[in-house]
Amino acid sequence: DAGITQSPRHKVTETGTPVTLRCHQTENHRYMYWYRQDPGHGLRLIHYSYGVKDTDKGEVSDGYSVSRSKTEDFLLTLESATSSQTSVYFCAISESGMGHEKLFFGSGTQLSVL
Amino acid sequence: ELKVEQNPLFLSMQEGKNYTIYCNYSTTSDRLYWYRQDPGKSLESLFVLLSNGAVKQEGRLMASLDTKARLSTLHITAAVHDLSATYFCAVTRANSKLTFGKGITLSVRP
Numbered sequence: 001d002a003g004i005t006q007s008p009r010h011k012v013t014e015t016g017t018p019v020t021l022r023c024h025q026t027e028n029h030r031y032m033y034w035y036r037q038d039p040g041h042g043l044r045l046i047h048y049s050y051g052v053k054d055t056d057k058g059e060v061s062d063g064y065s066v067s068r069s070k071t072e073d074f075l076l077t078l079e080s081a082t083s084s085q086t087s088v089y090f091c092a093i094s095e096s097g098m099g100h101e102k103l104f105f106g107s108g109t110q111l112s113v114l
Numbered sequence: 115e116l117k118v119e120q121n122p123l124f125l126s127m128q129e130g131k132n133y134t135i136y137c138n139y140s141t142t143s144d145r146l147y148w149y150r151q152d153p154g155k156s157l158e159s160l161f162v163l164l165s166n167g168a169v170k171q172e173g174r175l176m177a178s179l180d181t182k183a184r185l186s187t188l189h190i191t192a193a194v195h196d197l198s199a200t201y202f203c204a205v206t207r208a209n210s211k212l213t214f215g216k217g218i219t220l221s222v223r224p
Contacts, residue, residue, distance in 0.1 A: 045212075103157075108156055
């Protein structure tokens, strides 16, 4: 998967608990993205990063925060997980930014919030 | 706002027959991508279409782009079981983030 590792691959948690998902890349790509995939919605962008400490919101960012302290790592945090955040989360990377992205995706994290 | 529509959302195909699926988008775009996703797996890039009239082919799949109609088609020739998957198109333009369609799930039956 193009040198992208997501961890954990599966997680079950309870409502109200904090959760952090990790994306690690070995490609040295500048751009990193977090998407969620839900039936009937396709993929929706949560947050993205265009460099170390440079991040911006996507279309479904409420309830999520991100951090990128190193080029290779992009963390997605659910401060207080809710059942509506049960989803499959994909990290993606790209060498180029807006208008020219070709995304490479990680294997995904299945998150269940009970 | 850039919107991407795919249809149909589900298509049952018979082995050996030809089919076409569609991707419409709402505003001018710079690039259109097709991705494939196998059940429980990640997304894999299939094609990038950059300009009007662009055609890309790989194996039994051929993708084309008509920017005037804001339409991309993915043509499947002589469907085989291995093509069973969900196919996403995604569209981007300058200073705008990549927008995905909801995906079309193809199932090939004997």
